[in-house]
Amino acid sequence: MHNESYEYKQEVRTQWRADVVVIGGGPAGTAAAISAARSGKSVALIEKSAQLGGMGTLANVSVFMPIGNVTGIYREIIAETMADHLPPDHDSSIAPQYSPFLLRHYLNEKMKKENVKVYYHCEFVGTIVENRRIRAVVVSTREGLRAFEGETFIDGTGDARVAIDAGVPYTTGREEDGLTQPMTLMFTMQNTGQPVKAYLPEGCYEYKDVSDLPQGRRLYWERNGDGSLLVNMSRVKANGAKIDDVNYAEAEALRQVFSIAYYLQKNGFESYALTHIAPQTGVRETNQIRGLYTLSEEDVVRGSRFPDAVAQTNYEIDIHSPDAKKTTDERKVDGYDIPYRSMVPAELDNLLVAGRAISATHVAMSSMRVQATCYALGQAAGIAASLALDGACAMKEVPAEALRERLVAQGVRFAGA
Numbered sequence: 001m002h003n004e005s006y007e008y009k010q011e012v013r014t015q016w017r018a019d020v021v022v023i024g025g026g027p028a029g030t031a032a033a034i035s036a037a038r039s040g041k042s043v044a045l046i047e048k049s050a051q052l053g054g055m056g057t058l059a060n061v062s063v064f065m066p067i068g069n070v071t072g073i074y075r076e077i078i079a080e081t082m083a084d085h086l087p088p089d090h091d092s093s094i095a096p097q098y099s100p101f102l103l104r105h106y107l108n109e110k111m112k113k114e115n116v117k118v119y120y121h122c123e124f125v126g127t128i129v130e131n132r133r134i135r136a137v138v139v140s141t142r143e144g145l146r147a148f149e150g151e152t153f154i155d156g157t158g159d160a161r162v163a164i165d166a167g168v169p170y171t172t173g174r175e176e177d178g179l180t181q182p183m184t185l186m187f188t189m190q191n192t193g194q195p196v197k198a199y200l201p202e203g204c205y206e207y208k209d210v211s212d213l214p215q216g217r218r219l220y221w222e223r224n225g226d227g228s229l230l231v232n233m234s235r236v237k238a239n240g241a242k243i244d245d246v247n248y249a250e251a252e253a254l255r256q257v258f259s260i261a262y263y264l265q266k267n268g269f270e271s272y273a274l275t276h277i278a279p280q281t282g283v284r285e286t287n288q289i290r291g292l293y294t295l296s297e298e299d300v301v302r303g304s305r306f307p308d309a310v311a312q313t314n315y316e317i318d319i320h321s322p323d324a325k326k327t328t329d330e331r332k333v334d335g336y337d338i339p340y341r342s343m344v345p346a347e348l349d350n351l352l353v354a355g356r357a358i359s360a361t362h363v364a365m366s367s368m369r370v371q372a373t374c375y376a377l378g379q380a381a382g383i384a385a386s387l388a389l390d391g392a393c394a395m396k397e398v399p400a401e402a403l404r405e406r407l408v409a410q411g412v413r414f415a416g417a
């Protein structure tokens with residue numbers, strides 16, 4: 001017998017108070033923290049893991065997918081970490097593979113330079129909401145629960161965790177059945193220059209043909225030219241924001257990793273050793289808020305332009321089968337804008353949602369979800385939060401023109417502007 005629920009009350013001490021509190025240190029959260037700090041605001045960045053960079057480091061995604069531009073904070077990251085890849089103009093596409101370890105280190109140092117106070121191992125738990133405003137977030141820290149008070153808040157959790165807790169409506173996955181894109185555990189192999197003894201641990205699968213593989217294809221990158229192989233070949237049908245799904249996915253994805261490595265060692269990569277497995281299985285898609293504007297498949301396909309555009313991308317529609325079939329729906333896209341309104345929940349005056357959890361349909365999010373776009377959205381959110389503070393206005397009242405001007409002042413170039 002167990003109770004259905006408990007009421008749990010606890011007095012929580014305030015740890016810190018900031019102008020802008022950013023929750024989640026992925027591409028969106030880190031960029032938001034930087035741009036808010038550059039706007040002269042005090043910023044707390046709350047991250048549940050030991051590192052910044054989100055899926056790019058934690059899940060070892062470590063390739064920047066091409067989006068048709070290299071601009072703003074994303075451009076700065078490329079310039080400062082891999083100058084060889086920096087295109088001369090802002091309107092070019094690049095798709096570099098990078099070291100997740102170096103990016104992790106770089107982001108730590110960057111936050112120090114930008115005067116962002118980072119709280120690692122701090123997991124958002126809940127919101128204190130009063131009169132349409134979040135007053136504080138409650139966070140689980142190494143010393144127990146603590147409150148972080150703020151004037152404005154930016155949800156960069158990827159799962160819209162803060163927004164959902166504060167009562168913002170949301171959807172999950174495909175409109176017809178709620179299924180999300182599958183999860184993938186990334187891993188790296190290294191050429192040792194000599195034959196490696198292939199090993200298949202107990203409980204794993206012996207894949208014989210490409211068609212047996214979880215994605216029915218071989219998908220890896222060797223762009224670093226140092227004998228490393230970055231492998232994106234596992235596929236687990238799961239929603240990364242659900243308890244039981246994640247429990248299943250972490251064990252199943254690891255089984256697949258050992259099985260795929262064994263397959264590769266038998267099929268062309270006989271001298272490659274399995275050298276690194278990402279600390280967590282990557283999450284492509286979970287929840288989308290319903291904001292003031294919902295980016296749609298139609299917007300992506302027809303190339304919608306908006307007066308309040310804050311990010312631009314031409315990354316393809318890219319849907320790994322939510323049914324965990326061995327198919328991927330990939331469709332080229334010419335380019336479109338993402339409006340500021342897709343980050344703004346109607347229900348609260350001092351919250352923005354940046355990154356992959358913005359207001360978008362399942363198909364539209366499959367295109368806007370890649371890292372460079374999330375950095376762009378985060379940069380816009382940090383500036384918008386600071387404008388809302390300066391103007392003592394609600395997030396939905398932030399003037400688009402001023403926001404875009406400040407983005408340009410911070411190094412963003414809009415195509416066609």
Ligand SMILES: Cc1cc2nc3c(=O)[nH]c(=O)nc-3n(C[C@H](O)[C@H](O)[C@H](O)COP(=O)(O)OP(=O)(O)OC[C@H]3O[C@@H](n4cnc5c(N)ncnc54)[C@H](O)[C@@H]3O)c2cc1C
Pocket residue numbers: 023024025026027028029046047048049051052053054055056058059061062063064065122123124125156157158159161183184185186232281282283284354355356357369370371372374
């Ligand atoms: C397997 C896989 C392959 C991909 N391949 C590519 C690729 O090749 N190129 C590319 O550009 N993109 C790729 N993507 C997409 C891209 O990595 C993500 O969509 C992008 O990182 C999303 O950025 P984000 O900041 O919105 O969220 P995330 O990267 O998910 O970051 C969210 C952050 O919030 C933190 N967080 C979550 N909950 C809490 C909480 N309660 N409290 C505190 N912190 C919290 C997390 O720890 C994390 O650091 C891939 C994704 C996956 C999963």
